[in-house]
Amino acid sequence: MEKEIELNKKLWDELTDVHLKGSDIYPIDEFKNGLNTLKKVEIQEVGDVNQKNLLHLQCHFGMDTLSWARLGANVVGVDFSEKAINAADRLSREIGVGAKFINSDIFSLPEKLNQKFDIVFASYGALYWIPDLKKWCQVASSFLSEGGFLYIIDSHPVHRFLDENKSAGDLSQYKFSYFDTSSKRCESGTDYADLNYTSKSPEIGWHFTVSDLLNAIAKSGLCINFFNEFPYSKVQAKAWETSADNYPVFFSVKASKAEPGASHNRTDPATLT
Numbered sequence: 025m026e027k028e029i030e031l032n033k034k035l036w037d038e039l040t041d042v043h044l045k046g047s048d049i050y051p052i053d054e055f056k057n058g059l060n061t062l063k064k065v066e067i068q069e070v071g072d073v074n075q076k077n078l079l080h081l082q083c084h085f086g087m088d089t090l091s092w093a094r095l096g097a098n099v100v101g102v103d104f105s106e107k108a109i110n111a112a113d114r115l116s117r118e119i120g121v122g123a124k125f126i127n128s129d130i131f132s133l134p135e136k137l138n139q140k141f142d143i144v145f146a147s148y149g150a151l152y153w154i155p156d157l158k159k160w161c162q163v164a165s166s167f168l169s170e171g172g173f174l175y176i177i178d179s180h181p182v183h184r185f186l187d188e189n190k191s192a193g194d195l196s197q198y199k200f201s202y203f204d205t206s207s208k209r210c211e212s213g214t215d216y217a218d219l220n221y222t223s224k225s226p227e228i229g230w231h232f233t234v235s236d237l238l239n240a241i242a243k244s245g246l247c248i249n250f251f252n253e254f255p256y257s258k259v260q261a262k263a264w265e266t267s268a269d270n271y272p273v274f275f276s277v278k279a280s281k282a283e284p285g286a287s288h289n290r291t292d293p294a295t296l297t
C-alpha cells in the first residue's frame with residue numbers, strides 16, 4: 025500500500041499548487057477577507073464548536089480547519105501533502121488565526137500526535153484516498169475523548185460508481201460494480217477545482233460501499249448518531265452541481281465514542297453464509 029500512498033502524495037503536492045491559485049472551490053482571497061468556507065450543512069450538523077478541540081483529518085491547505093477556528097474551536101489539521109501543510113501554516117499566520125498543522129499520513133498519525141479531541145472531522149473528498157477504511161476509523165476513534173464524536177461529510181458511494189458522463193441520473197449507467205472495492209488507478213484527470221487543469225501524476229483511489237463505511241465505524245467502537253444522504257451537491261462545489269437529483273451525491277455521518285459497556289447488536293454481512 026505504501027507505493028500507492030506515495031503516488032497519491034505526489035499528486036496532492038501537484039494539486040495543492042493548482043488550488044493555491046484560488047478558484048470558486050478554493051476562494052482564497054475571500055477567505056483571507058473573512059469568508060468562512062464551511063458549508064451550512066456541516067456547521068449545522070456538527071453544532072457548536074466554541075472552545076472544543078477539533079481534529080481535521082486530510083485538511084488540505086487548511087481553509088476549512090481555520091474556518092472552524094474562526095468559529096471558536098481549538099484546531100489541529102493533518103494532511104500528508106507537505107506543500108498543503110506548509111501553505112496551511114502560512115495561511116494561519118497571515119490571517120492571525122491560531123492552529124496546529126501536522127504533516128502526516130493518517131495511518132502514522134498516532135506516532136506523531138498524543139492528544140484527545142471532542143470532534144474528529146473529515147470532509148469532501150477525504151475517504152476516496154483511503155485504502156483501509158477500518159484502520160482509518162480506528163485511528164479517528166483513537167483520538168476521541170469519551171463523549172466526543174466523529175463527523176464525516178463526503179461523496180456518496182452511489183455517486184462515485186455511477187458514470188456521470190452517461191448516466192445523468194440513469195442508475196443503469198455505471199463505471200464499475202457498486203460492490204467492486206478494488207483500487208482504481210487513473211493516469212491523469214481533470215482537476216475538480218480547475219477544469220482546465222489536467223493532472224500529471226497518477227491517482228489511486230478506493231471505492232467503498234455504505235455498509236463498508238458504517239461497519240468500519242461501528243467496529244471502531246463508535247455509535248452512529250445519524251447517517252444522512254443529500255440528493256445533489258448544493259452543499260458543495262459548483263463543479264459538481266451538474267449531478268441529477270434522483271440519487272445521493274453526498275452523505276454525512278456522526279458517530280460518538282461509545283459509553284463504557286455499551287454494545288452493538290448488528291450482523292456483519294461477512295459472517296453470513
Ligand SMILES: C[S@@+](CC[C@H](N)C(=O)[O-])C[C@H]1O[C@@H](n2cnc3c(N)ncnc32)[C@H](O)[C@@H]1O
Binds near residue numbers: 036082086149
Ligand atoms: C479532496 S482533499 C480534501 C479537501 C478538504 N475537504 C478541504 O478542506 O479542502 C483530500 C485531501 O486528503 C489528503 N490525503 C489523501 N490521502 C491521505 C492520507 N493517507 N493521509 C493524509 N492525508 C491524505 C490529500 O493530501 C488532500 O489534501
